Amino acid sequence: MACLPAAPPALALRRWLGLGLFVLLCLSRGYALEKKVVKSKVGEKVGLPCCHEIPSSESLHNYRVYWQKNTTEVVLAYAEGRMISKHERYENRTEMDTRNLTLWISPMEILDNGPYQCVVQHLRFPQNSVVVCDEPVTLFVTADFSKPNITAEVSTNSCESTEMVVRCSSHGGFPKPKISGALNNVSVVWNASWVSESSLSPYNVTGKLWLNVTKDVSITCSVEHNGLLKSTSLLLKKPNTCFVPTVPPSYNVITASSIIIIIFLLAITLAARYLPRHVCSHYCKPQDSVEEGVKECMKPPMSSKGTSETSFL
Structure with a gap:
């Protein structure tokens, strides 16, 4: 079985060095993209940084600058030093710094939340341009909730x-x-x-x-x-009042109670109607006999008196 020749040490070192630089470049780029997040609250003024700054030896006339949202909605655009476009929703709410190309938005709205992108082209005459900057920045808008x-x-x-x-x-x-x-x-x-x-x-x-x-x-x-x-x-707080539910009586109890009450009322009615007659018939006659007997006893005996008088004579 044939063996492949080993790579020279210098070549292997260059490969590993190149791979290390590539990894560092990717990490640094990812870190930079991660840092391009701007947070703001509703009603505030916020600036979105651009990825390019115009040198002091040049002016905005040498550039085209496009600020766009979601890669489809142009917020505003400059060409050769003058504004050529602005979205109606950002009218009177945006302005751009002519040196560092920062996009200022005020007052902030919830609808402004989302990804933005700054695209910068360097104009080189005749009719030639080079893109020198094209990086995104994310705007994260928050609004405070009311106290619960x-x-x-x-x-x-x-x-x-x-x-x-x-x-x-x-x-x-x-x-x-x-x-x-x-x-x-x-x-x-x-x-x-x-x-x-x-x-x-x-x-x-x-x-x-x-x-x-x-x-x-x-x-x-x-x-x-x-x-x-x-x-x-x-x-x-647990209420101090304590309610004990009352259980209504059953149907049988109600029926039995009603029958007892009806019988009791009937008994009272009958007693009130027949008892006085019975009492009078039982007690009134003996009393009359006694009175008559008393009257009879109180009368003087006529026969005894006549006999006495006759004998006396």
């Missing part, structure tokens, strides 16, 4: 526990946020929903939580976007 608002509504309450529906809401921010919470410093997961008209519109976020509260607890709601965090806490 927490509300609690009691759904059911008993002596042992209280069921509550807790809601947390925030609005007007960008981009889409994360919502988190804690119950007495223990993490909880919100049932979250987001509302936005489009991918480049402010977001409204609402979180919902169902809790079974047995004692006073503290609930915290946090809304986070782009490393910014806004939080609100609320003390949930």
